[in-house]
Amino acid sequence: MNAQDVLRLVRAEKLRLIRFQYCDNGGLMRCKTTHASKLATRIYEGIGQSLALGAWTGADTLASVEGMGAVGEFRLVPDPDSFAILPYVPNTGSLICNLIDVNGQPWGADPRGFLRRMIARLADKGMRFEAAAEHEFYFAREEMGKYVPADRSLCYSTIGLDEQALVMDAVLEALESQGISIEQFHTELGPSQQELSIHHADALRAADNICLVRETIRGVARTFNLLATFAPKPFLDQAGSGAHIHFSLWGTAESEYPNKNLFYASEERGHLSQTGRYFIGGVLRHIRALLALTCGSVNSYSRLQPHYWSSAYGAWGFDNREAAIRVPSTFWGRETDLVNLEIKSADHSGNPYLAIGGLIAAGLDGIENKIEPNEPQDVDPGNLTDAERERLGIQRLPTSLDESLDELERDHVLIEALGPMLSTAYLAVKRDECNFFKDKTPEEVAIQHFYKF
Template structure:
């Protein structure tokens, strides 16, 4: 765990702070959102006014500890030390300041949750990733990462029969079809411009398999920045849609009978300027071995909702088996062949979606991969077929959130990495979600995930 920043460091002029204050004044920013991701995978926060921004950049905004025991249905869970007594501060990272083009007059910063004395708080998800990055650096490595999200674009309409609101897709275009490009064009251009304004470099875009389904990827970045980028991406995808009287859902399966939305996680490990995943390296194999060994438990963090497991079905290109393979899109871990002579090899973790807290997800992946390197874990054979065509040969991923949570509780490495307060809160929140949705029908589940993610 990081030490508390010294008073000397706190009082030193920070060029990021000066830049934030100058930009807020020059650009007419009235509200600055301090954002964080909770254990339910929900992006939450509070906002400071411009008049109090200089002060709040130093003190943060007061916040109840109980919010990290809140599930995605806004049901507060009983977790020791996360009740009505206790206070943390939402402390923004000034280097992450971005205007919000979809919300004129507003900006955002990604934030840590800290104790009132400024020390790291044991339930902060962003701190978990920062600590994982530091552990990796101590071993001599850095991780570059990028989420590859899909989402469903359409309109949220009342159910004529009086049931839950429906998500009606924008189109019925075919996968990669030109009509899909044209139908979503105005939205897509506004989204790209909004993302680029926030420093997220757009890589590529295309209409995906399902009705109204879109895929737009942004450039890789160091691990913490990649997770921050994914938070901004989620907020921007939905915010731009709302400004255009549409609705965008990044939920894993907002429509039961249509393709699911993943957020595949792309990874490459570096030692200074050298990509350690190049040339079939032993280190890459060991990293994969760590992911494979911990994959059932990892799934509880990378696919963090009940709805996630509607997507993780065999023969849907979503991955349902704990295997790896070169350019195998049915494998949980795809070894991606480089693009052109200058392309860099990377790994793609397919059981990953946008209902997960990206800080917990990516931090856990780092711990698992590093465990594989330290113990020189063998990933097993590379699979060059759809694993579902060989019944009984390969280990199936958990088929429900409860199964994944059972695996997480049994995984000593990840439980230790999460720490007592964080793991207690996460398990309580996720167990409560599993129980709440088990007591309801499918339309209830689909509606609430479409609404929240």
């Protein structure tokens, strides 16, 4: 879709407001809106936004970053291909934006711009990246001044499907109307916890889709007097919610292996190629730092506990749901297309552009430097002794956001990929969030994340 297509649709649908949206370093969707009558100009020139928003945190505080204060601005310049009509609010459309400086160049602190750079690095090597997320979330309702699960359904139960059938049908209709293809849906382990899987897409659209799914589910839930929360650990006594990212690597049309799944090898265990193993090796080499991007909140680390299927150790395995990287089994007859990897240590508090871009940077390091991963694990790594894990090269993942940020600061590959402006801003934002929550109880942390994600 191009700008003229968007303008025609806006006129035909008689829309009034268009949201110019972006996901910030705090992992939250922010936006400004334009009246439809002004869109013909603003779709090209964008809308101004203060440079301070690059240092705005998930706690709605301003981190201290040189050059990101009261002076200066960037532009929210929309990607026309991201246009959607929002079915859960009246007469409104949305566009996802790139952050552009006042000289018309990509702004160095733009998370979406970072992912675009990583996509370009892959393209230079004749590769492209596809991804999709498994979206876990809770439906909650307010009761006596606090949020409680909307029902008491059990894992995979049909009772849970019946309880939330109306709201979920509205959710699915709203997503389909925005061009998002649904794969699977089921109730999850916690009461009124849901899991929705969508179809894979190229890396940029996959990150856009993660944002759109979260926005749509929350928006539709509100029309049913429910709150949909994507917080990693909204209820401390219940299962956490992840955003497991499934991904695959493909040869470009112009490459030596045009449109071939580069993770596929017919004779190998799980049909996993050597390229796939190197990619795993790169991710595991950087996993402790990568966590700062994929699990980007203080609340995330209440979820990342052993024996909770969220991954607590830097291990990988075939259909091992306690490993940080899982190689899912494929369906009969479609092995060539379906070999993919899943990173389980990811949730919705991580900015998806940073998470996917970081995955690409880590995986590329593995491919370029032929990094072999440790041996695949056929057991829960949490059941091994400390001595066994040390012998196998399996590290405990960070247990706090502060710890993962320390790892990120020391990781030259990821810091170089992010670039000086984005890495400085991101670290400052997340350090500020850590400081904000340092004196809060786990219950207070959970409550404050409950309605933000």
